[in-house]
Amino acid sequence: MIHRSRRLTKVATSALLALVGFIFAFPLFYLVATSLKTKADLFAPVPSLFPPAPTIDSYTSVLFTRGFGGLLFNSIVVGLSATALSICVAFAICYPITRLPASPRLRAFVLNWALSLRFLPPVAVVIPYFAIVRTIGLYNQLPALILVYTIFNLPLAIWMLRGFLDEIPREIEEAALVDGASRWHAFRTILLPLSRPGILAVAIIVFAFDWAEFLFAFILTATPQAMTFPVGVQGLVTQFAIIWNDMAAGGVIAILIPLSLMIIARRHVMSGLTFGVIRDK
C-alpha cells in the first residue's frame, strides 16, 4: 500500500515538473523555431511550430543586411572595457577591506554603500547622467556607456570579489611579508594568482550583465555608431511591421552570449544574483 502510494506521488510530481518545464521551455523553443523560418513561412495563415524549411537567412539578414554586426561589435567593446574597469576598481576597493586590518565599520560602510546602489532604479539615475554626458560631449559615444556600466555593475563586482578574497587565508601573504617581501610583491606573486579563478568568475558575470543592459544604452546613444545590440533588437520589436524571423534571430543572438557564459560560470551565477548571500554549491 505505502509503496504503491509513494510510487504514485513520484509519478504525479514527475508529471507536474515536466509540465512546468514544458511551459517554461516552450516560448524559447518557439523563438528558435521562428528564427529558422523563411520569409515565405511568415505568411502562412497558421504559423507552424516547426520551420518547414529551416534556414539561417534571418541571421545573415540581421547581422549583415541590417548591419547589426556593428552593434554586436559595440556591445563587445563596451562589455569588455566596462568589465575590465569594474574588476580593477573592485579589486582596489576589496583589497584594503579584506587583506588589511580595516575597521569592521569601514568595511560595512563600503559594502553597504555598494549594495544600496543596487536599489536605485536605472531610470532615475539615467536622467542626470543624460545631462552630464551631453554637457561633456560624450553623448552617443562608447566611453559614456563604459563609464556608466562600470559604476553600476561595481556593487556586484565588489560583493562577489569580496567573497572570493575572504576565502583566501591572510596567513599565506603574511608569511611572505615576514620573509621580507614587499606588500606589492606579495600581492603580485601570491594574492593575484590565487584569486585568478574568482576574478574570472566575477568577470564573466559582470560581462553578462553589461551585455544585457538596455535602458542606459537606449537613452545615451542615438546612432549605430554607439548603439549596443539590445538597442538594435528593441528596434526590431517596436518597428511598425515586425519581420518576425529577423526579430527572433536578433533575440537568439542576444541570448546566446550570456547563456553560454553563464553555463561556463554556472557555479557562481547564484552568488552573483544574490550578492554573495548564496554561495556556489
Place this chain on the structure above:
Amino acid sequence: MNAAPARPLAFAARIRTAWTQQSRQERLVYKLLLPVFGTVFVLATIPFVLAVVQAVTSDRGEFIGFENFGRALGNPLLYEAIKQTGLYAAIALPIEILGGLGIALLVHRTVSSNVVRAAIYIAAMIPIVIPQIAVGVVFRLVYAADSGILNVLLGQTGPNQPLWLSSPPLAMIATASVDIWQWTPFVYLVMFAGLQTVPSESVEAAQVDGATAWMQFRHIELPYLRPLLLLVLFFRIADVIRVFDHVYVLTGGGPGNTTQFLSLYIYRIGFKFSDLGQASALAVVVMVAMILFYTVVSRYLPADRG
C-alpha cells in the same frame, strides 16, 4: 566618560593623536582605499546631486524652488503609475515566491538523483540569464495578435481573439506573466539552495516522530528559509520598481496607462515629453524612497554585514 570636545583645537589634536596611534597598516587601508573609493563614490553620488539641481532650476538655470516637485507630485498620472506598478507586483510576486518555493520543496523531497538536480539547476538558470530585451522578443512571439503562438494554440485566431497586448486587463496579465516566467526560477534556485542547508538529522528526527509533510515544512524547513524569503522579496521589490525593458517592447506602457509602470512613466515624462525638470524631481523622489527602503531592509538582510 565620553566628554564632548570642548574646543575645536582639542578635537583636531585628538584626531591627530588617533591617526598617529593607528598602525602603519591601518593607515595603509585609508591610503589605498580613499583615491579609488572616493572617485567612485563621487561618480555614483553626482547623479543624485545633479538631479536635485536640475529639479530646482529652470532650463535657463534660474532657481525656481519646488515648482518641479509640485508638478511631479500633482500629476495624477504618477499615482496611476504607482497603482499599476503595485498591481503588477501583487500579481507577479506572490506567484513567483509561492511557486518557486513549492517547486523547490517538490524537487527537494522527490528528486534524489544528483544528475537530475543538476539538470534542473541549469534549466532554471536559463530564463534568469536571458537579457530582458530578448525576453520581450520571446513573449512578443507568444502574445502577438494574429500570428502569436498562444492564440494559435488556443484556436482563437478570428476577429474575436483575445488581444493579449492591447486590451487593458490582459496586457497587465501578459506583462506580469513574463515576470513570473523569468523570476520564478530565481526564487526556486534560492529556495532550493536554502533547503540544502537544513540539517538532515532534524528532518529525520521529525519523520521518526511522525511529523506530516506540512509540519516538517512549517517547523523545521521554514525557519531556515525565512531570511532567504526576505532577501528574495526585497530584491524582487527593487526589481519591480526597475521594470522597463520587456514592458517597453511588449506594450510600450499601453493600452492607455495599463502597463505604464513607474520606470516607464518617468521615462515618458523625461524623454517623450522632454520635461527633464519634472523627470528630475521624480528621479529625486524615487531615489530618496529607494534609499529609505534600503535603509529599512538592510537590517533584515541575512548578508554578512562587514
